[in-house]
Amino acid sequence: MKSKRLSLDVGPGPSPARGTTHAVDVSNDFVELLGNTRRREWGDKAFKRIRYRLADAEKGLPYRDDLFDRVTCNNVLGSYVDSHKAIPHMYKVLKHGGHVSFLVYGAALAEDIVRSMRSTGFVGVHKRSSDKYEDDDYVITGTKK
Ligand SMILES: C[S@@+](CC[C@H](N)C(=O)[O-])C[C@H]1O[C@@H](n2cnc3c(N)ncnc32)[C@H](O)[C@@H]1O
Numbered sequence: 001m002k003s004k005r006l007s008l009d010v011g012p013g014p015s016p017a018r019g020t021t022h023a024v025d026v027s028n029d030f031v032e033l034l035g036n037t038r039r040r041e042w043g044d045k046a047f048k049r050i051r052y053r054l055a056d057a058e059k060g061l062p063y064r065d066d067l068f069d070r071v072t073c074n075n076v077l078g079s080y081v082d083s084h085k086a087i088p089h090m091y092k093v094l095k096h097g098g099h100v101s102f103l104v105y106g107a108a109l110a111e112d113i114v115r116s117m118r119s120t121g122f123v124g125v126h127k128r129s130s131d132k133y134e135d136d137d138y139v140i141t142g143t144k145k
Pocket of ligand 1: 010011013014015016025027055058073074080
């Protein structure tokens with residue numbers, strides 16, 4: 001039987017990344033908002049597929065090691081969360097061969113995150129400009145070896 005791909009969104013707020021199966025946010029307000037927003041947009045069935053929990057991404061993620069195929073964290077690192085503290089926790093819960101994707105604002109922050117990812121152990125780290133929200137947005141991706 002084909003096993004389900006598990007995808008964690010860290011700090012989803014009201015807009016978790018597409019395909020998210022699990023979401024973790026520090027704020028209960030955001031968790032409730034997420035539920036309401038996605039319930040309206042996707043209907044009850046799709047909404048029920050996201051399991052979310054409250055946790056502080058700087059302190060640890062409430063999942064076992066090597067669990068997720070994908071971790072996303074958009075518009076959170078740097079502005080809300082210390083990336084040096086949070087990136088190692090995301091690395092731990094990713095499977096070997098799993099992918100991470102960050103959306104961040106600002107070239108200096110993006111470069112700092114690239115360095116932090118490499119020192120954590122991510123390989124294939126790649127940074128590209130994105131104009132998703134702002135001119136100075138960057139998407140950074142990498143893989144856990
Ligand atoms: C600007 S919103 C980003 C929402 C969404 N990812 C997006 O791109 O639209 C930032 C989110 O990070 C969450 N957050 C802030 N500090 C956090 C922490 N220490 N751990 C987990 N989530 C946190 C906030 O509660 C909020 O939902």
